[in-house]
Amino acid sequence: MTTLRQMLTAHILYSPSFQALIVYLVVVRVGLAFIEQMALLVGPRVLLNIGLGKYHKPRYEQRLFLYLDMVASTTHAESLGDYRFSRLIQDSFSLLADTVTNNEAEIYRYMGDAVLIHWPLKDGIKEDRCFNIYHEFSQQLSWQRQYFEEQYGFVPKFKAAAHCGQVVAAVVGVQKQEISFFSDVLNTLARLQDQCNPLGQRMLISGSLQSRLEYSDSQYNLNSLGPIKLKGKQHSIEVFGVTPKTVK
Structure with a gap:
């Protein structure tokens, strides 16, 4: 047998x-x-869209962008050195993963100590998503205070800006492809984020975005800071600071 x-x-x-x-x-x-x-390298939606050929011809879209940037990054890089600073960036942005997924956003690009996040406009304005990511990320950093202080001697802080508008989306590259966005929206966003320190704000949004938001159940206050002239721009834009509502 x-x-x-x-x-x-x-x-x-x-x-x-x-x-x-x-x-x-x-x-x-x-x-x-x-x-x-x-999918991990370029993002699952980007990989799918490239595979389907969706952006091989440039197309207009309405997009909402959120720009996160580390506060005092140059000082931190000088004090930590290149290797430890790169570990700090890794540890910080690893905390973004869940909140980006939970708010149905996509990472567009990492730029050293900064990251650019985006949505189709109609998705980004729902349920405070464009605010949630920044404040949930800040909360995650605070919860990991002990780890960051032990490893680096401080807890990193970030500032943020959000803006929206029409962009042209297209696949660029041959051997390495990615979906890129072309528009003055991104330039304005970077200039807007530069105003966080002068205006004493942790997060700013443009008037264009503020006019599209849904307020009925918002958990955030929007504080008008008036028209601000951004560097390199001919015309001023309305700017708003964003703070969470206090629970009574």
Whole structure:
């Protein structure tokens, strides 16, 4: 009986069909692992859109962008050195993952100590999403206070700005492709974020975004700071500071 079982097992293991099945499963698993890694590198939605050819021809879209930037990053980089500063950036942005997913956003680009996040406009203005990411991220950093103080001697802080408008989205590149956005919206966003320190604010939004927001159940206060002339811009824009409502 044992000999018969062994013969059957050997017959199955060494049969061409079984070996072909093993090779097929290995190829499928390697393929899925490759797709998973590509999705992590460029984002699952970006990978899908590139695969479908959605942006091979430039197209107009309405987008909302959120720009997060570390406060006093130059000072931190000088005090920590390049290696420890890069670890600080890794540790900080690793806390962004869940809140970005929970608020149905996408990472557009990491830029050293800054990150650019975006939504289709109609999705970004829902349920305070464009505010939630910044304040939840700040909360996560605060909750990890002990770790950051032990590793780096301080808890990193970030400032933020949000702006929206029409952009042109298109796939660029050949060997390495990505979906890029072209618009003055991004330039205005960067200039707006530069005003956080002069205006003494942690988060700013433009009047264009403020006019599109839904206020009925908002958990945040918007404080008008008046028209502000941004660097390199001919005309002033309305600017608002964002703070969470205090729970009574």
